[in-house]
Amino acid sequence: MSLIVAAFGFGLVSMSIIAISAVGFTMQFGITNMINLAYGQVMIASAYAAYALNNAGVSIWLSLPVGAIFGAVFSFLLNRLVYAPFQRKGTNLIGMVIISLAVSLVIANVMLPIVGYYSVSYHQDPGTTYHFGSIALTGEQILIIALAVVVMLAIYALLRFTRLGKAMRATAANPTLARNCGIPTARVVDLAWLITGALCGVAGTVAGMNSDSFSVASGSEFLIPIIAASILGGAGSPYGAMIGAVIIGEMTEISAAIISPEYKQVVAFAVLVLVMVLRPQGLLAKRGALAAAG
Amino acid sequence: MLARHHRVGKGAGVLFATLSIALAACGSPTTAGGSPSSSPLLIGVIAPFTGADAALGPAYFAACLPAARAINNAGGVMGHMVSCQEFDTRGEPADAVPAAQQMVASHSNLMAVVGCTSDEASSVAPILNQAHIPMFCMTGQSEFNKTTFTYFHRLVPPDEFDAFAMVGSALDHFNYKKVALVFGNDIGSQAFVGPAMAALQGLGATVTINQAIALGQPSYRTEVTAMLATHPDVIFTEALGPTDATYMAEVKQLNNGTMLPFMGTSATIDPVWFKAVTGAVGVQTVVDKFTAVDLGVSFSGPGYDEFKTNLDAVASQFPAAPTYSQRGATLHLYDGIMQAALAMDETKSTDPTVYNSVIRDVGNGVTGATTVNTYAAGVAAIKNGQKVRWVGAGGLTNYNQYNNSQQGYIIVKYDASGNEVTIGTLTQAQTAAIIAAGGG
Numbered sequence: 016m017s018l019i020v021a022a023f024g025f026g027l028v029s030m031s032i033i034a035i036s037a038v039g040f041t042m043q044f045g046i047t048n049m050i051n052l053a054y055g056q057v058m059i060a061s062a063y064a065a066y067a068l069n070n071a072g073v074s075i076w077l078s079l080p081v082g083a084i085f086g087a088v089f090s091f092l093l094n095r096l097v098y099a100p101f102q103r104k105g106t107n108l109i110g111m112v113i114i115s116l117a118v119s120l121v122i123a124n125v126m127l128p129i130v131g132y133y134s135v136s137y138h139q140d141p142g143t144t145y146h147f148g149s150i151a152l153t154g155e156q157i158l159i160i161a162l163a164v165v166v167m168l169a170i171y172a173l174l175r176f177t178r179l180g181k182a183m184r185a186t187a188a189n190p191t192l193a194r195n196c197g198i199p200t201a202r203v204v205d206l207a208w209l210i211t212g213a214l215c216g217v218a219g220t221v222a223g224m225n226s227d228s229f230s231v232a233s234g235s236e237f238l239i240p241i242i243a244a245s246i247l248g249g250a251g252s253p254y255g256a257m258i259g260a261v262i263i264g265e266m267t268e269i270s271a272a273i274i275s276p277e278y279k280q281v282v283a284f285a286v287l288v289l290v291m292v293l294r295p296q297g298l299l300a301k302r303g304a305l306a307a308a309g
Numbered sequence: 310m311l312a313r314h315h316r317v318g319k320g321a322g323v324l325f326a327t328l329s330i331a332l333a334a335c336g337s338p339t340t341a342g343g344s345p346s347s348s349p350l351l352i353g354v355i356a357p358f359t360g361a362d363a364a365l366g367p368a369y370f371a372a373c374l375p376a377a378r379a380i381n382n383a384g385g386v387m388g389h390m391v392s393c394q395e396f397d398t399r400g401e402p403a404d405a406v407p408a409a410q411q412m413v414a415s416h417s418n419l420m421a422v423v424g425c426t427s428d429e430a431s432s433v434a435p436i437l438n439q440a441h442i443p444m445f446c447m448t449g450q451s452e453f454n455k456t457t458f459t460y461f462h463r464l465v466p467p468d469e470f471d472a473f474a475m476v477g478s479a480l481d482h483f484n485y486k487k488v489a490l491v492f493g494n495d496i497g498s499q500a501f502v503g504p505a506m507a508a509l510q511g512l513g514a515t516v517t518i519n520q521a522i523a524l525g526q527p528s529y530r531t532e533v534t535a536m537l538a539t540h541p542d543v544i545f546t547e548a549l550g551p552t553d554a555t556y557m558a559e560v561k562q563l564n565n566g567t568m569l570p571f572m573g574t575s576a577t578i579d580p581v582w583f584k585a586v587t588g589a590v591g592v593q594t595v596v597d598k599f600t601a602v603d604l605g606v607s608f609s610g611p612g613y614d615e616f617k618t619n620l621d622a623v624a625s626q627f628p629a630a631p632t633y634s635q636r637g638a639t640l641h642l643y644d645g646i647m648q649a650a651l652a653m654d655e656t657k658s659t660d661p662t663v664y665n666s667v668i669r670d671v672g673n674g675v676t677g678a679t680t681v682n683t684y685a686a687g688v689a690a691i692k693n694g695q696k697v698r699w700v701g702a703g704g705l706t707n708y709n710q711y712n713n714s715q716q717g718y719i720i721v722k723y724d725a726s727g728n729e730v731t732i733g734t735l736t737q738a739q740t741a742a743i744i745a746a747g748g749g
Contacts, residue, residue, distance in 0.1 A: 018535055025530040032527065123359065131629070132363045134551035134585030141562055151563065226527040228554030228589045232363050236525035271531040277494045277521040 017149040022272035023265065024150030029240075030264025031163030032222050036237070037244040037256035038170055039214030043090075045187045045251030046207040049098055050112050053119040055238030057093070057212065058219030060122060061086035062229055063130050065220040066137060075139045076158075079220050086216020087209045093118065094208045119234070126231045134230040137223060159221050166214065170253055173210075183207055187251065239280065240267065243287050249297025258298055262286060349390045350659065352377065352646055353412050355433060356424030356447075357400035361495065361524040361550040364581035369424045369447065370395055371633040372642035374626060375619030379647070383685040386420065386650050389659065398429040400495065405429030409436040420659065421445065421649040423642040427468065427497030434458055441661045443668060445645030447638050449500055455711050460665055462648075464641035464706065465604060466715040468497070469504035471574045473743040474602040474718040475545055476508040477735050479572060480743075482720055483600070487515045489541035491532075491556060493548035494521040501574060505545060508743050517541040524552045533559045537569075544571040549582065554589035561590050568594045573601040580632040583727040592725050603729065604637040605717035606703050612682035616643050616702035635729045640702035648672050648699050648706070651687045655696065672706035672714065674698025 040054050051057075065082035069075045101114055142154025152160075174180040185193040186203045194200045222237055223229045244263045248255025263283050270282035290298065352373050358366035373393035380391045396412045398405035405428070413419070413436060422444045425433045430448030437444045438458040446453070446461060449468025453461060479485040488509055492498040499521060506516050517539035520532055533556065536544070544560070546553055553573075561568045568590060576582070578601050587595050607613070620639075623630045633639040652667040653659060674680070678698040681687040687697045699706065706714045718740065720733035 018531070018538065021534050022531040025528065025534075028530075029528060127359070132358075132367060133581055134554055134588065136554065136558070136585075136588035144562075144565075153562065222527050226551065226555045227558035228551035228585055230363070230551050230585070232360055232550060233525055233527075236361075237527065268531045272535065275521070276529070276532040276535075277523060279526070280523055 018272045019269060020149035021151065022268040024147070024152055026265035026268035027160055028152070028156045028225060028264075029268055030260045031160045032218060032225055033240050033244050033264050034163050034257050034260035035166050035214055035221065036218030036241045037248070037260050038167070038253045039211040039218065040241050041245040041248070041251055041256040042170075042183075042207065042214075042253055043211045044245070045253070046183050046211075047094065047098075047204050048108070048111075049094070049102070050108070050115065050250075051093075051098075052112060052115040052238065053093065053122060054215055054241065055234035055236075056119045056122040056126075057086055057089055057215050057234075058222065058237055059229065059231060059234040060089060060126060060219070061216035062219040062223035063126070063135075064216070066135055066223070069137050069139075070135075072138075075137045075220070075224060078137075079217065082220035083213040083216040086214070086219060087212040090212025090215060091205060091208045094204070099204075123231050123234060130231060132230065132232075134228045136228045139224060155224065159225060162217075162221065166217065167257055170214075174253065179203070179206060240264070240283065243283060246297060247287050247290055249299045252297065252299045255297055255299030349392055349418060350386060350420040351416050351418050352391060352393050353396055353416065353419055353422040353442075354393055354424050355396040355398060355405070355409060355412060355422055355429070356426055357428055358395055358397040360399040360401065361493070361552070362400035362426065362428055362497070364549055364579060365400070365426050365428075365447070365576075365638075366395060366397065366424065367581070367627075367629060368579060368633055368636050368639050369642055371620065371623075371627060371630045371636070372639040373423060373646060374623040374630060375616055376643045376646035376650075378619045378623055379615065379684045380650050383683075383688055386653050387657065387659070391420070391650070396424075398424075398433070400426070400428040402429055402432040406432050406436070409433045413437070413440045413442065420653065420661070421646055423447075423645060427500055428495060431496075434461055437461075441665070443649050443661055443665050445642055445649075447642070449497070451500070453711075454713060456713075459712075460661070462645060462668060462708070462712040462714075464645055464703065464714045465575075465638065467713075468500035468574070470715070470718075470740075470744070471602060472501040472505035473508050473740065474735055475501075475572055475574065476505055476512065476514070477718075477739050477743045478600065478602055478720045478733070479543055479545070480509075480512055480514055481735075481739055482733050483543070483570070485514070485542035485570070487517050487540065487542045489517050489536050489539060489544045490519040491536065491544050491546045491548065492521060493524045493552055495524060495549075497576075498547045498549070501545075501547060512743065522548055522552065522556065524548060525550055526552070526555070528559065529556045530559050530563065532556070533563050536560070537564055541569065544569055545573075546571055547574040547576055549576065551585055551589075553577070553582065554585040557586055558589035561594065568598045570598050570600070573599065575601065575603045575637055577601050578603045578721060578729055579636055580629070580727055583723055587727075595723055596725055600720060600722050600732070602718050602735075603721045604641070604703070605719050605734070606635075606637050606640055608635055608729075610682070610700075610704070612644075612699075612701035612704070613640070615683045616640060632727075637703065644672075644699065644701035644703050644706065647684055647687070647701055650684060651681075651691070651697055651699055654688055654691045669708045669712060671697060671699050672708050 061082040064085035065078040068078040182203045244259030248259030266283045267279040271279040356366035377391040396408045425446035427448045438460045648671045651671045652664040656664040678696040679690045718735045
C-alpha cells in the first residue's frame with residue numbers, strides 16, 4: 016500500500032510536466048488546426064538550449080526562461096517557415112501531420128551532429144527531500160509541481176480574462192468569422208505559436224530536470240504521454256488536457272506499482288482507448304476553453 | 310466542438326515528408342584514407358543510430374572507419390578502395406527490415422556488413438544471408454549459437470554468457486547474495502534476464518526483484534522505490550540510452566544519497582553510457598560503485614596498436630572515434646572487416662560466394678598460416694603465396710562450425726576518465742560451473 020501512495024506522489028510530478036506540455040500541444044491544435052508531432056523534438060531542443068546555459072555555470076532555474084524563449088522562437092519560426100506555407104496551399108490535416116512528423120525527424124537528425132548522441136544531465140541540486148507519509152518529494156519536484164499550477168492558472172486567466180484569450184477562442188471557433196469581425200487572426204496565430212512554444216520550452220526543460228538525463232532520442236518518448244493526455248481530455252481543449260495529464264500521469268506511476276513497470280504505458284493507453292470508446296470526443300471537448308461560445 | 314475549415318490536400322506535404330524521411334534515414338558513404346577508386350567496395354554498418362539504442366551504431370561505425378583506413382592505405386582490396394556507410398535500424402525490427410533491404414538493393418558492392426545487434430539481427434540476418442553478404446553481428450541472441458546462416462559471423466559470445474559472467478563476478482568475486490535485475494524491456498537487454506535468473510537461483514543466490522523497465526521514460530521513481538524495498542546487495546543492469554542514467558540517479562536520490570553497487574553487461578562499457586550515467590550520478594559514484602563484465606581483451610599487442618593508430622587517425626571524420634579505443638565490440642568488428650578483406654585477397658575474388666568460406670580460415674588460421682596483425686602485412690604474405698591468420702585488435706579468433714568465436718571474460722570498472730580498468734578475471738572452471746547452473 017505504501018508503494019501505491021509513493022507512486023501517487025511521483026505521479027504528481029509526472030502529471031505536472033505532462034500538463035504543461037499537453038496544454039501547449041492541445042492549444043496549438045485548437046487555435047492553429049495543427050497536430051504538431053514535432054512538439055516533443057522542440058521540447059528536447061529547448062531542453063538543450065537551457066543545458067547550454069546551465070553547463071556554462073548558470074542555475075537550471077535561471078536557464079529555464081532560456082528554454083522557454085528558445086521554444087517560443089523555434090515554434091514561431093517553425094510555423095512561419097514550414098507549417099503556414101503548407102496550410103496556405105491547402106494541405107489537409109493528415110498531410111500536415113505527416114509534415115510535422117518529417118519535421119520531427121529532421122530536427123532530431125540535425126541536432127545529432129550538433130549536440131551528439133550522448134545523454135546529458137543538468138547540473139542541479141534536487142534539494143531536501145520532504146516526506147508526506149509514504150510520499151517523498153524533493154524540493155525541486157515540489158517547485159515543478161508549483162510551477163505547473165502557476166502555468167495552468169496563467170493559461171486559465173489568459174483564455175478567460177484577456178482580449179488575446181478571447182481572440183484565440185474566436186480564432187479557434189471560426190477563423191473566417193473572427194477575421195471578418197476585425198480580429199487580426201494572423202497575429203493571434205503568431206502569438207499562439209509563441210505562447211505554446213514557450214510552454215513547450217518550459218516543459219522540455221522541467222522534463223529534463225525531472226528525468227536527470229535526456230538525449231535527442233528522448234523527444235519521441237516525451238511526446239507519447241502528451242498526445243495521450245491531449246486526446247483523453249479532448250483535442251483542442253486546454254482544460255481537458257489538464258485532466259488528461261492528471262489521469263495519464265497517475266495511471267503510469269500507479270500501474271508501475273501495481274502491475275509491472277513494463278506495462279505502465281500500456282495501462283495508460285488502455286485507459287485512453289476505453290475513454291475513446293465511451294466518449295470519442297474526449298472528456299471535455301465540448302466544454303473546453305477554446306470551444307465556440309454558446 | 311471547434312469549427313474546422315476543411316481543405317483539399319495537395320500532396321506536397323507527403324512529398325516533403327517522404328524526402329525528409331529519406332534524407333534522415335540515409336547517410337552517404339565515408340571513405341577513410343587512400344584515394345577514391347572507380348569500383349569501390351562498401352562496408353555497411355547496420356545498427357541503431359537513432360532511438361533508444363542510438364549509442365550502439367557509433368561504436369560499430371568507429372570499427373569500420375579505421376579498418377577502411379588501414380585497408381585503403383595499403384592500396385585497397387586488390388585495388389578497390391573501401392568505404393563505410395551507416396544504415397539506421399532505429400533498434401526496431403520493423404525499421405531494420407526496410408533498411409537492410411534498401412542497403413542490399415542499392416549497393417551491389419557490399420563486401421561485408423557489420424552491426425546487427427540483438428535489436429534487429431533476427432530480421433536482418435536472413436536478408437543478408439539470402440543476399441550472400443558476409444556479416445559480423447553483435448547480437449547476443451542464443452538463436453545464433455547454432456545458426457544455419459553460412460554468411461553469419463559472431464566474434465562475441467551470446468548474451469547468456471554475459472549474464473553468466475555477471476553472476477560469476479557477483480557471487481565469486483564480490484560475494485553478493487541478493488541481486489536485483491533491472492533491464493530494459495527491449496529484446497537485446499531482456500536476453501540477459503532468463504540466464505541470469507537461472508544461474509543465480511541455481512547457485513543459491515536470491516533474485517530480489519526482476520524489473521523490465523520501459524526505455525526512455527522521464528522517471529522511474531516508482532520502480533526504484535519498489536526495487537529499494539527488496540534490499541538487494543547489487544543491481545544487475547543493462548538499459549541503454551538515458552535510461553540507466555535516469556534510473557540510477559533516482560536510486561541515489563531515493564536511497565538518501567547513497568548509491569547501491571551496480572553491475573553492467575559488456576554493453577555498458579561504452580563511452581556514451583559512461584557519460585550519461587556519470588552526468589546523472591557523478592563520476593566518483595560510478596568509479597566507486599559500478600563494475601561490469603567485458604570480453605577478455607588485453608588492449609595491447611601489435612594488432613591493437615595498429616587499430617589504435619588508425620582509430621585516432623579517423624577522428625577528423627568522426628571526432629568521437631578515439632573514445633572507442635576500449636570498446637570490445639569496436640575492436641572485434643574491426644577484426645571482422647580485416648578478416649573479410651584478407652579472405653578476398655586470398656581468394657583473389659570480390660564475389661562473397663567465393664571468399665565467405667575463407668573468412669573462418671583467416672580467423673582461425675590453417676596449418677602453416679602466417680600470423681599477421683596489419684592488413685599490409687597480410688597482403689604482403691598472401692602475395693608471397695602464404696596463408697594468413699589474422700590476430701588483430703581483439704586478439705585471437707576461434708570460430709566454431711557455426712562461425713561463433715568466443716573468449717573469456719574480465720571483471721572491470723571505470724576510472725575517472727572513463728577508461729576500463731581490469732579488476733579480475735573469471736577462470737574457465739568458474740565460468741563452466743555457472744554455465745552449468747544456468748542450464749547453458
